[in-house]
Amino acid sequence: MSATSATLEAPSRAASGTHGRVTQVRVIRSEWTKLWSLRSTRWTLLVAIVGMAGLGPLVAAVQMNRWFHMSPDDRLHFNAINTGLGGYHFAQLAIGVLGVLVLTGEYSTGQIRSTFMAVPKRLPVLWAKAGTFAAVTFVLMLISGLVAFLFSQSILTQHHVQTSLGHAPALRAWVGAALYLAVLGVLALSLGAIVRNTAGGIALFAGLLFVVPGLAAILPTSTQNAINPYLPSNAGTTILAGVHEAHTFSPWGGFALFCGYTVLALVIAAVLMRRRDA
Amino acid sequence: MVPSESRTDTPRMITVENVTKRYGDKVAVDDLTFKVKPGIVTGFLGPNGAGKSTTMRLILGLDAPTSGTATIDGRAYRDLGAPLHEVGAMLEARAIHTGRSAYNHLLALAQTQGIGRGRVDEVIDMVGIQSVAKKRVGGFSLGMGQRLGVAAALLGDPSVLILDEPANGLDPEGILWIRTLLKRLAKEGRTVFLSSHLMAEMAQTADHLVVIGRGRLIADTSVEEFVQQASTGAAVRVVSPQATALRDALAAKQARVDSIEREVLEVHGVTGQEIGEIALAEKIVLAELTPLQLSLEQAFMRLTGETVEYHAAATDDDTDNADLKAAA
Numbered sequence: 001m002s003a004t005s006a007t008l009e010a011p012s013r014a015a016s017g018t019h020g021r022v023t024q025v026r027v028i029r030s031e032w033t034k035l036w037s038l039r040s041t042r043w044t045l046l047v048a049i050v051g052m053a054g055l056g057p058l059v060a061a062v063q064m065n066r067w068f069h070m071s072p073d074d075r076l077h078f079n080a081i082n083t084g085l086g087g088y089h090f091a092q093l094a095i096g097v098l099g100v101l102v103l104t105g106e107y108s109t110g111q112i113r114s115t116f117m118a119v120p121k122r123l124p125v126l127w128a129k130a131g132t133f134a135a136v137t138f139v140l141m142l143i144s145g146l147v148a149f150l151f152s153q154s155i156l157t158q159h160h161v162q163t164s165l166g167h168a169p170a171l172r173a174w175v176g177a178a179l180y181l182a183v184l185g186v187l188a189l190s191l192g193a194i195v196r197n198t199a200g201g202i203a204l205f206a207g208l209l210f211v212v213p214g215l216a217a218i219l220p221t222s223t224q225n226a227i228n229p230y231l232p233s234n235a236g237t238t239i240l241a242g243v244h245e246a247h248t249f250s251p252w253g254g255f256a257l258f259c260g261y262t263v264l265a266l267v268i269a270a271v272l273m274r275r276r277d278a
Numbered sequence: 279m280v281p282s283e284s285r286t287d288t289p290r291m292i293t294v295e296n297v298t299k300r301y302g303d304k305v306a307v308d309d310l311t312f313k314v315k316p317g318i319v320t321g322f323l324g325p326n327g328a329g330k331s332t333t334m335r336l337i338l339g340l341d342a343p344t345s346g347t348a349t350i351d352g353r354a355y356r357d358l359g360a361p362l363h364e365v366g367a368m369l370e371a372r373a374i375h376t377g378r379s380a381y382n383h384l385l386a387l388a389q390t391q392g393i394g395r396g397r398v399d400e401v402i403d404m405v406g407i408q409s410v411a412k413k414r415v416g417g418f419s420l421g422m423g424q425r426l427g428v429a430a431a432l433l434g435d436p437s438v439l440i441l442d443e444p445a446n447g448l449d450p451e452g453i454l455w456i457r458t459l460l461k462r463l464a465k466e467g468r469t470v471f472l473s474s475h476l477m478a479e480m481a482q483t484a485d486h487l488v489v490i491g492r493g494r495l496i497a498d499t500s501v502e503e504f505v506q507q508a509s510t511g512a513a514v515r516v517v518s519p520q521a522t523a524l525r526d527a528l529a530a531k532q533a534r535v536d537s538i539e540r541e542v543l544e545v546h547g548v549t550g551q552e553i554g555e556i557a558l559a560e561k562i563v564l565a566e567l568t569p570l571q572l573s574l575e576q577a578f579m580r581l582t583g584e585t586v587e588y589h590a591a592a593t594d595d596d597t598d599n600a601d602l603k604a605a606a
Contacts, residue, residue: 020360020391020434030389037382038375105375113340113373114383114430117365118390120339120356277341 024124031128035102035136044098045136049144051090052177056148059086060155067159080163081173081242084152085145088177088240095137095181096209099188100201102129107196116278126193126270130186138182145177169242172251176239180255184209184236187262193269209233229254232261290316290351290437290469292337297346299332299493306332308493309346314471316437319464321484321501322473323578329493330473331370334442338367350438362391362434368427370442370473376416380407380426383415388433401429406455420447428456439463441472445479457483477578489581496581505577513544516553517566527560528553541565 035041060083067075106112119125149165156162165171191208192201209232216227225247228234238244238254248254292314299307307329314320324330335341337348339355347354350365358364374383384398402411405425410418415426424447431439444460445453460483464470474480480487480501487504489497497504513536518524521541528535533553534546545553550569557564 020363020393022360022391026392027390030386033382033386033389034375034378037379037386038377040377105377109375109377110369110373111375113335113369114387116340117338117367117373118362118387120358120361275342277335 022119027119027124027128028132031132035132044094048091048094049140052087052141053144053147055087055090056084057151057155059083060152064155064158078161079242080156080161081170084149085173085177085240087148091181092184095185096188096205097202099185100192100205102133102189103192104198104201108198113278122273123270126273130189133185133189134182137185138178141181142178145174149174173240173242180236180239183259183262187265190265190269193273232258292471293349295347297336297343297348299336300344306493310495312488312498314469316469317467318485319460319470319483320486321480322488324490328490331442334440360391364436365438366431366436367440368431372423374415379412380415381411387430401432405429421452424448438469443474444472445476513546513570514550514553515568515570516543516545517541518562518564520562524562527556
């Protein structure tokens with residue numbers, strides 16, 4: 001990459017200029033093709049969309065039917081935002097599993113060798129995968145979250161407990177749900193890149209997101225209260241909570257911490273990807 | 279970043295210099311040094327586990343050498359700005375996601391360096407997989423998979439080709455096709471480096487051989503020289519009605535003689551000419567005098583015999599002789 005080598009450039013190659021060189025934009029285009037050309041991607045994303053868009057309205061309908069059977073306390077603390085966006089519980093599983101697969105699917109099939117032969121610097125592949133997957137997740141979850149929210153609020157009008165996106169916390173929670181799921185996808189993808197094995201990656205992801213909170217719950221309450229805010233799932237979901245709960249961070253504070261965890265995982269993944277034999 | 283497309287004194291040359299690769303305490307490649315030149319087909323020969331695939335992965339920057347350097351045009355593979363245009367490679371182990379169609383696999387590779395869809399269609403036609411291009415790779419036969427691998431290698435019209443066992447799984451027609459293709463690519467001035475365990479195939483395709491065993495270089499030579507080199511010290515077959523007398527005369531000259539049949543001897547340690555002179559001096563009639571030439575396969579077995587990783591039987595001189603006898 002020195003100036004002297006530039007002067008030795010063969011005329012035929014020089015004429016082609018940047019033609020044929022690997023660039024970040026081209027790698028993103030390639031990863032976009034890869035993402036959509038797998039049947040498993042389309043199915044898993046469909047599951048995430050149906051879960052995100054459908055579960056909120058379903059829960060809303062159940063609650064409206066059971067309204068007079070609910071305890072006064074439940075009715076008093078009824079939260080229209082949480083009801084509408086409850087589908088994220090389901091969507092996060094699909095997004096997480098797919099995130100892991102985006103990387104481990106390449107390792108298990110040997111595709112990663114073709115990928116690294118085309119992009120020998122390797123890191124552009126990681127950035128492109130993380131970027132496209134986060135963007136696709138964000139857009140799809142923003143749309144299905146909006147459908148879920150609007151549809152459930154129209155159901156909640158039955159007992160006049162609805163809210164609207166004009167309400168600041170509702171707007172934050174709607175966009176926040178899509179942001180949380182997009183970052184979660186990158187976290188899962190990073191874990192996949194670190195362990196390079198589908199079963200291991202999914203176990204690590206599920207353990208971190210779903211098992212660790214359960215373990216924390218059996219600790220003494222004071223310890224629990226000290227630890228809980230820092231757990232990735234608790235920190236990340238503050239951004240989509242309808243009301244601020246005790247022993248949690250502020251919406252953006254918690255989400256920032258969750259992003260911090262994700263960046264850490266991504267950096268570890270990057271270092272290992274450059275170093276390890278493919 | 280200045281694009282470095284330098285073509286200096288080593289155009290299209292693959293250079294492996296003192297490369298060693300260890301996995302834990304197992305040495306896969308041991309201080310290997312060789313060059314692969316453009317314009318000819320260079321065969322990479324060695325028994326299973328000799329380190330052929332590892333060496334190719336090291337050249338392609340997939341694995342990092344423990345020590346030494348592997349370069350193409352003097353640059354490490356990782357520093358190539360447009361790798362698919364410079365090097366086309368196909369690895370033995372399939373390196374393709376089984377859930378994607380052949381077309382999309384090639385398209386995704388092409389897109390990383392701005393190669394158009396037209397070229398994707400072109401290489402699909404070139405290797406003859408049009409009819410299955412839109413089908414998922416998981417359902418491909420071994421032969422179709424190999425053809426797809428070749429298509430991927432040709433995508434960037436590269437000046438260097440590195441192919442691991444390209445003939446594997448191909449039918450006779452496919453083997454003829456790949457042989458013709460590789461020879462043509464070499465004739466166009468490209469560097470063609472292919473590994474194979476099929477010695478007969480190599481004899482018909484390769485001009486030059488790099489032979490390794492247990493990660494070490496055994497030979498870096500032309501196909502003819504390789505056979506010749508392995509044949510030195512090989513036996514000479516002698517047929518004589520006075521075989522017993524000849525046997526005693528030869529034994530007196532420190533030659534090692536095996537009786538094959540009543541009138542047939544196999545002689546080691548002396549040349550055919552020396553046998554002729556001895557026979558003349560002793561007034562012994564010779565009916566036949568034939569230096570035993572080894573086939574490429576036998577030469578290979580002979581030279582790599584001691585370096586085979588997993589050997590079925592003991593490797594002493596008798597095994598070699600038995601091989602030669604069986605061939606004679």
